[in-house]
Structures are given as structure tokens and as C-alpha cells.
Amino acid sequence: MDKRGIFLLTKPPQSDRAKLCIHLMERLGKNATLYLAGDGVFNLLEFDLLQAVQAKIIMACKEDLEARGVHAEEGVIVPENFYEHLVKDLASEGSQIYTF
């Protein structure tokens, strides 16, 4: 079974950690799910870079988007209960967790 990667990114796009996160996701491609929270939502302002990664799902935290005046592009899921989704995913069998 292919390795499934759950990525939680809380750093802005220019940070070294965000670059490393994106690079790891590129390796996993369709097996990567990206959760953007905190300053990580600023990565949506460089959405073309995220789209190039072709992650299966990109989810962003609604409160963090609103606080920062960032709008989610089409294709980004903005649930009411972001952390519930995240915890469910983190707890699911066979997933590897990467937090940045």
C-alpha cells in the first residue's frame, strides 16, 4: 500500500520549512493531503506552487483565512470543523504525519 502523507503546514511560503514541506509533498503527489493553518494559509497566495504539487486534498482553516484576509481558491476545502477533519486523518490507519 502506498505511503499516505498527512501534512500540516503552519509556516508562510518563504520559510525554509514550507519549502521542505512542499518538496516532500511532491514526492508523495496524489498520496499527500495538505492542511493549512496559522501562517500556513498564506501559501494560498502562491496557489500555483501548491497546484503544481497535485496533492489529493488541500484544506485550510477558516478562522485563520478570515483573520489574515486570505481567500481560498477553487479546489481548496474550507470546512467548518477543520481540526476535527485533521485529527480524524491523523488517527487513520496507514498515514504518516508531517508537521511543519
Add this chain to the structure above:
Amino acid sequence: MRSIFYLLDVAPYGCEKVYGVLNIAAVSIKMEVTIGLYADGIYLALAGQDSMALGLPNLSDIIYAYPEIQIIAHEPSLAKRGLMNQDLIERVELVDEDIFVEQILAASCLILL
């Protein structure tokens, strides 16, 4: 859990994180332990460290004290900081971006402080 990859991306001696990561890695040596020096963490790889005057433990001594810990350094981070001609601690292995990423994905667990 069989292997742990500690990502270190802050410079040594300026804050306690590097000392903390080295000590956590030292107590994890029953497993396969890798410390990845990335971004500013690359400065830990420089040879000739002498922290006596600061009254702080010499972090490179800890690296020598635990040969069980694999230490890899991210070459693009070194190049970006103009350190390619600097002497590095022999125990530190310089690797390119691909190998660095592969080692992270191969580990059972990635920890960043």
C-alpha cells in the same frame, strides 16, 4: 517505531534547541537516529567550535560522543550560506536535496522542534 529523523533548522549556541535536539537524539540511540541539518541548522556542521568562553557545552563534542547518530547536512542550505569551502566536522555527511528528502520519507517519524 524503528527510526527517527530530527530536523534541525536553527543555528547553534544562539538558543537551546540544538542542545535539546542533540540530547534527545542521544537518548534515542536504541533506534535508528538521524539528525538532518537544514537551513540555519547547517551551522552546527562547522568544524573548530570552541564554546569555552561562553560557558556552554561544546555541541560538536556531543556529535563525536555518539557515533550511533547519523548526521546529514543539506547541501543547498550550505551553498546558500556560502559555506561550501568551510571545514566541516568529519562525522557530518553532506547530502543533496533528493537524498535529504528520501531520508525523511524513509524514517518512521519526523520530529521538528
